[in-house]
Amino acid sequence: MGLLSKTNLLLLPVLCCFCLNLTVAIDTIRSSQSINDSEYIISKGSVFKLGFFSPENSTNRYLGIWYNNISVFTVIWVANREKPLKDSSGVLTISEDGNLVVLNGQAEILWSSNVSNSVTNSSATLGDFGNLVLRVDTTGLVLWESFQHPSDTIVSRMKLSTSSKKDQRLQLTSWKSPSDPSIGSFSSGIDPPTIPEAFVWKEGRPYWRSGPWNGQVFIGMPNWNPGYYTGFTFIDDTNGTVFETFTGLDMLHLSKIVLDWQGNVVHTYWDDGKEDWEVVHKNPEDECDVYGTCGAFGSCDLLSSPICRCLRGFEPKIIKEWNRGNWTSGCVRRTPLQCERMNNSIEEGKADGFLKLEMIKVPDFAELALDVNIEDCRKQCLENCSCVAYGYYTGIGCLSWSGNLIDLRHFTVGGSDIYIRLANLEFEEERNSRVIIPITVTIGVIAIASTAFFFWRWMAKKKRAMKSKSNESLLFDSLNDVKLQDLPIFDLEELAKATNNFDMANKLGQGGFGPVYRGKLHNGQEIAVKRLCRASGQGLEEFLNEVALITKLQHRNLVRLLGCCIEGEEKMLIYEYMPNKSLDAIVFVVICLLNMQCEGCFQRNQMSLALACYY
Ligand SMILES: *[C@@H]1O[C@H](CO)[C@@H](O)[C@H](O)[C@H]1NC(C)=O
Ligand SMILES: *[C@@H]1O[C@H](CO)[C@@H](O)[C@H](O)[C@H]1NC(C)=O
Ligand SMILES: *[C@@H]1O[C@H](CO)[C@@H](O)[C@H](O)[C@H]1NC(C)=O
Ligand SMILES: *[C@@H]1O[C@H](CO)[C@@H](O)[C@H](O)[C@H]1NC(C)=O
Ligand SMILES: *[C@@H]1O[C@H](CO)[C@@H](O)[C@H](O)[C@H]1NC(C)=O
Numbered sequence: 001m002g003l004l005s006k007t008n009l010l011l012l013p014v015l016c017c018f019c020l021n022l023t024v025a026i027d028t029i030r031s032s033q034s035i036n037d038s039e040y041i042i043s044k045g046s047v048f049k050l051g052f053f054s055p056e057n058s059t060n061r062y063l064g065i066w067y068n069n070i071s072v073f074t075v076i077w078v079a080n081r082e083k084p085l086k087d088s089s090g091v092l093t094i095s096e097d098g099n100l101v102v103l104n105g106q107a108e109i110l111w112s113s114n115v116s117n118s119v120t121n122s123s124a125t126l127g128d129f130g131n132l133v134l135r136v137d138t139t140g141l142v143l144w145e146s147f148q149h150p151s152d153t154i155v156s157r158m159k160l161s162t163s164s165k166k167d168q169r170l171q172l173t174s175w176k177s178p179s180d181p182s183i184g185s186f187s188s189g190i191d192p193p194t195i196p197e198a199f200v201w202k203e204g205r206p207y208w209r210s211g212p213w214n215g216q217v218f219i220g221m222p223n224w225n226p227g228y229y230t231g232f233t234f235i236d237d238t239n240g241t242v243f244e245t246f247t248g249l250d251m252l253h254l255s256k257i258v259l260d261w262q263g264n265v266v267h268t269y270w271d272d273g274k275e276d277w278e279v280v281h282k283n284p285e286d287e288c289d290v291y292g293t294c295g296a297f298g299s300c301d302l303l304s305s306p307i308c309r310c311l312r313g314f315e316p317k318i319i320k321e322w323n324r325g326n327w328t329s330g331c332v333r334r335t336p337l338q339c340e341r342m343n344n345s346i347e348e349g350k351a352d353g354f355l356k357l358e359m360i361k362v363p364d365f366a367e368l369a370l371d372v373n374i375e376d377c378r379k380q381c382l383e384n385c386s387c388v389a390y391g392y393y394t395g396i397g398c399l400s401w402s403g404n405l406i407d408l409r410h411f412t413v414g415g416s417d418i419y420i421r422l423a424n425l426e427f428e429e430e431r432n433s434r435v436i437i438p439i440t441v442t443i444g445v446i447a448i449a450s451t452a453f454f455f456w457r458w459m460a461k462k463k464r465a466m467k468s469k470s471n472e473s474l475l476f477d478s479l480n481d482v483k484l485q486d487l488p489i490f491d492l493e494e495l496a497k498a499t500n501n502f503d504m505a506n507k508l509g510q511g512g513f514g515p516v517y518r519g520k521l522h523n524g525q526e527i528a529v530k531r532l533c534r535a536s537g538q539g540l541e542e543f544l545n546e547v548a549l550i551t552k553l554q555h556r557n558l559v560r561l562l563g564c565c566i567e568g569e570e571k572m573l574i575y576e577y578m579p580n581k582s583l584d585a586i587v588f589v590v591i592c593l594l595n596m597q598c599e600g601c602f603q604r605n606q607m608s609l610a611l612a613c614y615y
């Protein structure tokens with residue numbers, strides 16, 4: 001009896017699959033065809049579905065595209081966002097001029113693909129990446145595609161773009177609310193073409209920015225570590241258009257980025273086990289991430305209270321407002337720059353200097369100087385009085401700023417350096433204040449400091465002991481969580497032996513998070529060992545995420561994760577290494593994805609100038 005019902009349960013989905021396949025296996029609508037409110041089309045591989053739907057808590061009907069295979073209803077594109085259907089009389093069809101149109105019961109056009117040159121016969125096909133493409137039947141020429149008209153979601157293979165030509169910009173626009181897909185306050189895209197950055201705008205004004213792209217990461221997002229399965233490509237078509245596209249191991253994993261109605265950019269992937277979308281990252285992350293929180297020349301630091309401070313050498317523009325916690329007016333320079341003073345008086349003051357700030361999210365409105373080395377970068381800034389700050393960044397080069405410094409924050413991990421121009425007097429004041437400390441105070445301070453030092457050392461020791469313990473238990477909790485009990489734990493000595501003590505000759509690649517070595521275990525098995533450097537930003541949590549993801553992603557086309565190793569400060573991942581030539585490339589791709597060694601190794605066509613994995 002028990003066996004029978006179990007068999008039935010197993011058969012049920014199989015049968016259902018068949019009936020689905022038999023009744024609605026179409027992915028295309030043609031000139032003479034239409035679909036009504038209760039019909040739909042499904043992409044060839046059953047990944048996406050196009051039809052009419054109502055958002056939660058709404059009775060309005062919209063034409064949209066959503067994931068067909070997953071248990072959570074997730075819309076990625078909406079056609080008639082601004083003109084909902086009030087009943088179920090809606091029809092999607094191809095009009096006489098070849099356009100895709102949504103009509104209501106009175107045959108009024110609520111939405112149209114709006115292609116101007118009319119053709120006699122065309123058809124629209126929904127693809128497995130979620131793209132609805134309208135083509136001319138005879139020539140196959142693409143008239144229109146939904147990927148060129150994004151709603152609030154970008155999925156794999158979709159592009160966002162920026163361009164000097166306004167009509168070539170592709171941006172996301174948020175819904176008004178979870179139950180109203182009409183265009184909300186927020187939009188998101190990349191800008192400017194010279195130093196691409198991700199932006200969210202609220203009513204057209206910046207609300208969040210990622211910091212410039214350095215070829216591998218956005219330098220204003222040191223915490224973004226979405227895992228190796230996601231990649232971003234920037235394609236520069238050399239015609240003033242830069243495309244950002246989002247690739248990755250898309251066939252293995254559903255992954256999407258949504259601009260939600262509250263202006264958050266939320267990156268999620270589908271977790272088959274949990275049957276839900278798992279958030280990888282969300283921006284803005286915190287109050288300091290919101291654009292310009294501290295105003296001009298202000299710096300935001302979550303750990304200080306209040307979070308906003310004027311940069312050194314600057315003071316609140318309107319002290320009363322500032323003290324009340326209204327930082328919008330920002331700060332102004334306290335001591336005029338020497339280069340500005342030179343004009344008026346003959347006084348030959350000492351030259352201005354630069355103050356180095358570390359672990360910074362660099363401000364907005366950077367200007368890029370091409371072909372300039374570090375020394376010249378500083379020199380150029382010093383020579384031009386309107387230059388208020390500069391910095392030199394790997395993968396970007398020399399950036400300089402003039403005018404107000406906006407949206408600058410201080411990170412606790414990661415971030416970049418920036419050099420701020422200050423009058424020489426500002427440096428002197430600091431020097432003086434150091435000397436003026438009376439000797440008695442100095443002695444007192446020394447006494448207190450040495451006591452504090454010993455106390456601190458004692459505390460640190462204790463803390464370290466506690467931390468390593470909690471790290472270990474965290475590891476095993478998480479491992480249990482993703483059912484990794486049987487994932488072998490390698491020991492450090494064994495790995496050192498296998499890689500000839502991590503010999504340079506065995507190094508396969510070097511990435512942002514550490515080198516990858518090739519090695520051979522005593523049983524002869526070849527392995528690739530990813531050794532995370534101690535100073536890498538990848539903490540235990542990210543490490544565990546990666547382990548969890550890779551284990552879930554076991555697939556015949558991917559190298560297998562054999563185990564991991566955590567001993568003291570060392571964290572390593574051990575993969576199968578394939579000496580076979582064709583598989584070699586795959587190993588490389590994975591290693592590359594793990595290590596930002598991406599340039600050139602994952603290019604699909606010659607158009608890609610650079611590819612970097614987000615890590
Ligand atoms: C849609 O069309 C199908 C088949 O032509 C029909 O059975 C169904 O009643 C129609 N639904 C609506 C809402 O018109
Ligand atoms: C969707 O479901 C179909 C049929 O069940 C299956 O063949 C296909 O591989 C699934 N696609 C994805 C992306 O899971
Ligand atoms: C729908 O309404 C219910 C009850 O008012 C509410 O709890 C839920 O959050 C709403 N859902 C959305 C998406 O607005
Ligand atoms: C179609 O074009 C017309 C005029 O060019 C414009 O008013 C309308 O908003 C467009 N509709 C869509 C859906 O883009
Ligand atoms: C357009 O399609 C219709 C029906 O599918 C067909 O009868 C007609 O010949 C086609 N016209 C052209 C110009 O191909």
Ligand SMILES: *[C@@H]1O[C@H](CO)[C@@H](O)[C@H](O)[C@H]1NC(C)=O
Pocket residue numbers: 237238239
């Ligand atoms: C750049 O523009 C030229 C002229 O408009 C065009 O021929 C060329 O195909 C464009 N290049 C790319 C990569 O789109």
Ligand SMILES: *[C@@H]1O[C@H](CO)[C@@H](O)[C@H](O)[C@H]1NC(C)=O
Pocket residue numbers: 321326327328329
């Ligand atoms: C903060 O100050 C600005 C500029 O003076 C003013 O326009 C704004 O209303 C103030 N905001 C609040 C919340 O008081």
Ligand SMILES: *[C@@H]1O[C@H](CO)[C@@H](O)[C@H](O)[C@H]1NC(C)=O
Pocket residue numbers: 340343344
């Ligand atoms: C310096 O003098 C030049 C010409 O005399 C003038 O154009 C410029 O605005 C002055 N700059 C400042 C900062 O006063």
Ligand SMILES: *[C@@H]1O[C@H](CO)[C@@H](O)[C@H](O)[C@H]1NC(C)=O
Pocket residue numbers: 367384385386387401402
């Ligand atoms: C100085 O910098 C400003 C702002 O970047 C720029 O517009 C100007 O051309 C520069 N002047 C010189 C002489 O380089």
